[in-house]
Amino acid sequence: MKVIDTISQFRKEIKNYEHPIALVPTMGALHEGHLALVKEARKTAKTVIVSIFVNPIQFNNAVDLEKYPRTFHADSKLLTKEHCDILFYPSVDEMYPSKSELKIDFGYQNKHMEGKFRPGHFNGVGIVVAKLFNIIQPDLAFFGQKDLQQCIVIQQLVKELSFPIDIKIIETKREQSGLAMSSRNARLSEDARAVAPVLYMSLLSMAEGLKNNNFEETKAKSQELLSLTKQIKEEYIEVVEMESGKVVSKFEKGKKYGICIAAFVGNVRLIDNIIVDNE
Numbered sequence: 534m535k536v537i538d539t540i541s542q543f544r545k546e547i548k549n550y551e552h553p554i555a556l557v558p559t560m561g562a563l564h565e566g567h568l569a570l571v572k573e574a575r576k577t578a579k580t581v582i583v584s585i586f587v588n589p590i591q592f593n594n595a596v597d598l599e600k601y602p603r604t605f606h607a608d609s610k611l612l613t614k615e616h617c618d619i620l621f622y623p624s625v626d627e628m629y630p631s632k633s634e635l636k637i638d639f640g641y642q643n644k645h646m647e648g649k650f651r652p653g654h655f656n657g658v659g660i661v662v663a664k665l666f667n668i669i670q671p672d673l674a675f676f677g678q679k680d681l682q683q684c685i686v687i688q689q690l691v692k693e694l695s696f697p698i699d700i701k702i703i704e705t706k707r708e709q710s711g712l713a714m715s716s717r718n719a720r721l722s723e724d725a726r727a728v729a730p731v732l733y734m735s736l737l738s739m740a741e742g743l744k745n746n747n748f749e750e751t752k753a754k755s756q757e758l759l760s761l762t763k764q765i766k767e768e769y770i771e772v773v774e775m776e777s778g779k780v781v782s783k784f785e786k787g788k789k790y791g792i793c794i795a796a797f798v799g800n801v802r803l804i805d806n807i808i809v810d811n812e
């Protein structure tokens with residue numbers, strides 16, 4: 534595996550690699566969830582590129598940025614094992630030689646869920662993903678379903694800016710307890726880790742209740758379940774209709790929905806979701 538840390542070197546080097554080229558964009562601290570994306574990419578592409586870049590402009594909280602785990606050596610070992618061809622590992626100065634002034638406004642998505650609770654977050658995600666797409670020019674790009682609204686926003690970016698890139702969304706990997714794998718889990722205290730699976734339990738309970746179309750009652754029950762655990766502070770539970778990407782308050786037959794949650798578990802903010810087909 535080649536490690537490349539500048540845009541100019543990447544552009545020279547990529548000419549020697551075959552299409553289709555797949556990109557797996559990450560912020561490092563790799564776990565089974567990321568490796569599942571790399572494995573999927575390996576199945577479909579001739580060249581697999583993983584980027585590791587902790588993107589400062591998508592953090593709306595300085596402590597979160599500072600505490601974000603950085604584990605380059607372990608990450609590069611894992612990627613070598615997965616037969617990644619190129620690891621793109623630029624510095625902040627390489628990606629942002631001057632302060633980024635551009636703003637990408639995702640409209641509706643900025644006002645709901647992550648967009649509402651993390652002002653500026655999707656602007657930062659949109660800019661870095663667009664930069665990576667322009668630098669790497671992949672044919673396919675792989676993202677994890679765990680960040681469901683991020684997937685919606687990236688599909689919007691690709692559609693509205695006409696990037697010729699096939700976006701693949703890969704199912705969330707979970708620990709045995711049901712907790713969704715996330716780089717942020719490394720920051721959970723032992724106590725917080727013990728209660729964190731309640732997030733997934735409340736999603737399952739909501740999915741079960743929604744089948745009976747009792748929207749408000751079901752949501753209230755899930756919120757109550759969360760509130761029983763002192764270390765958990767819910768930010769939102771919302772249901773998104775998958776085709777439109779819009780938040781809804783009723784469940785119709787024949788549609789697919791994403792049930793999404795965000796909560797602080799101790800002092801770590803986690804998100805999770807499940808997709809249900811209301812056949």
Ligand code: PAF
Binds near residue numbers: 586588661662
């Ligand atoms: O999901 C992530 O790890 C990041 O938001 C991404 C897509 C790599 C952009 O920085």
